[in-house]
Amino acid sequence: MSKGKILIVDDEKNITKSISNILKREGYETVLAYNYEEGKEAVFNKPIDLALLDILLPDGDGLELLKELAEKKRNFTVVMMSGHGTIETAVEATKLGAYDFLEKPISLDKLLITVENGLRLKVLENENVKLREEVEKNRDDFIGESPAMKDLMRKIETVAPTNGKVLITGENGTGKEMVARAIHEKSKRADAPFIKVNCAAIPNELIESELFGHEKGAFTGAHQAKAGKFELANGGTIFLDEIADMSLDTQAKVLRVLQEQEFERVGGTYSIQVDVRVITATNTDLPSRVEDGKFREDLFYRLNVIPFHIPPLRERLEDIPPLVKYYFEKFANEYDRAFKELSESAMELFIAHPWPGNIRELKNLIERIIIMIPEDQLNFDMLEELFVQSRMPSRRDDSGLDKILLSGQYRDSVSNFERLMIERRLKSNSWNVTQTAKELGLERSHLYKKMKGLGIQKPDIG
Ligand SMILES: Nc1ncnc2c1ncn2[C@@H]1O[C@H](COP(=O)(O)OP(=O)(O)OP(=O)(O)O)[C@@H](O)[C@H]1O
Ligand SMILES: [Mg+2]
Structure with a gap:
């Protein structure tokens, strides 16, 4: 197999041929052209990996050809050659996309190294393109024809270009992250980073260092200073997922970043200023967490400037x-x-x-x-x-109902039934108490009391 196909364009036939012989000896394939027209023909019609282009050709200018190449999408490396090389032409060639510049008389070593590196660059670039395509391929299109989804899409368009803080609510798997990314990508910050932090996945004692970074020696194990996610997101967007899981301590620090756009690293002595847009998401009912004293009210209002709710699929x-x-x-x-x-x-x-x-x-x-x-x-x-x-699990629940109906004393049977019914309703509302209370026509506080009395608790699902 050949190591690559090299096009050589030069009007001096002996130079073209000797370069070609050297390259062939090294295992490359070569294509030869002796003027601008032939070069142009080869460049656009032959599958080549690298081109060596002379600048002065009898019927045209190698830089001109380079310019034409830049306008079309080409995926090979160009190396310019010239006997009258000046710095300026070299600089201009580089600006036009040339990878390197060889001065005549061409040194054998330099030729081989340049060709080898140029080809490696091409491989890397192609890999990059492939990786990017891979990422694109794994991304899903935003599908939705219901009025609620159409509304949501419109809202994304309106809100994205502003810097407004967004709080996205919705059950598991409704598309909260997808919406957060869409807002970032349609914003003026699209070229800057989008940094996601899953607050539920990070142990409480690590979350501050994760968000704000730390200095060397700030705690045991901090062998090196490290930038936090807020720093990494500078100029872009930070997406705080599962925000309800943040401790009150961390909430206080996050509040300060939101108010002042500055913070200190853990163990740090100076403030760091950032320009970051904050998007948060949760699948729990934050107002009820606020009511329970688990989530700061001031932080809630600050985050919830623009609420986005994604309804469940059902x-x-x-x-x-x-x-x-x-x-x-x-x-x-x-x-x-x-x-x-x-x-x-x-x-x-x-x-x-x-x-x-x-x-x-x-x-x-x-x-x-x-x-x-x-x-x-x-x-x-x-x-x-x-x-x-x-649907198997719910079938098993049915047999539970049979057991309740067919055995036990009246009082136990009734409260067992109550428990089963409330649990089921909560489950179907993803344990959203407010929503369930509404459905059952109960005051929320009353439902809470019932849950407590019947020993109903949201199960921990990992
Ligand atoms: N409107 C949509 N159209 C097409 N695919 C979607 C849509 N919404 C979500 N998805 C896909 O569903 C999956 C879950 O979406 P995403 O991770 O955004 O949900 P989430 O609300 O963040 O979930 P969780 O609460 O579990 O973190 C992803 O693979 C996403 O691409
Ligand atoms: Mg998510």
Whole structure:
């Protein structure tokens, strides 16, 4: 295999040929051109990896050719050659995108090193492009046709260019992070960093150093000074996810950054100024955390300048068919499967499912279907079976109801029933007490008392 295809454009035939021979000996393939026209023809029509371009050609200027190349999308490296090299031409060539400049007479060593490095650069650049495409490919389009989603998209457009603080609420998997990124990308800060901090995933004693950084020796284990996320996000956006999990201590510090746009590193003695837009998200009911004294009221009002609520999927059924279509196509493509449209009755199954894990659950299920079920077996019965399986836990709850109804004394039976019913309702509202109370027609405080009396607690789900 050749190490790469090199185009040599020079009107002095003996130079062209001898460069070509040297390169061929080293395992490269070469293409030769003796004037501007031939060079141009080769550059646009031959698959080459690197071009050596003489500046002075009988029928044109090598820099001109370079300029033309810059306007088209080219993915090879250009090295200029000249016998009358001046610094200025070299600088101009570099500005036009040339990788390097070789002065005649060309030294053999310099030639080989330049060609080798130039080719390596091309490989790196191509890898970068591929990586970027990979990231793009893994990103999902924003799908949503329900009025609520259309509203949300409009709101993103309006709010993004401002610096307004945004608080995004919504159940797990509704798309909070996706909305946060969209706001950043449509803002004037799009070219600056978007830094995500998952407050729930960081132990309390580490979160301050994570957010604000620390100086060397600030605590045991701080062997080196480290910048925090607020510093890293300077000029851009910081996304504080699961904000409700922050301790009151940390909340006080975050409040100060919001008020003064400055802070100190842990163990630091001077203030650091930053210009950061703050976007936060939570899946809990912050007002009730405020009421319970677990979340600072002043911080809540500061963060909640522009509230974004993303409704759960079960409240916007119109979005299910387009999402299902989108993800079937996406994963079929990714796993190289053919995919036929779902029948209407199959789609009904998707619409009827309660989706407690929202879009993330839907996406994962469809990926599983594409991986596990051969295309020709993907039919209604198969899908129905799959949905029944994923609803198993609630069936077990039904047998619990039987047990309550068919045994025990009146009083126990009634409170057991109460417990089961309230637990179920809370669960279906993702443990949002306010919402559940509203549904049940109870005062929130009354529901809290009931929960306490019946020993109902939100389970810890990791
Ligand atoms: N409107 C949408 N259209 C298409 N895909 C979406 C949409 N909203 C969310 N998704 C996809 O669903 C998944 C979950 O979204 P995301 O991580 O933004 O949710 P989240 O609310 O932050 O979840 P969690 O509370 O679990 O952190 C992601 O893979 C995302 O790409
Ligand atoms: Mg998230």
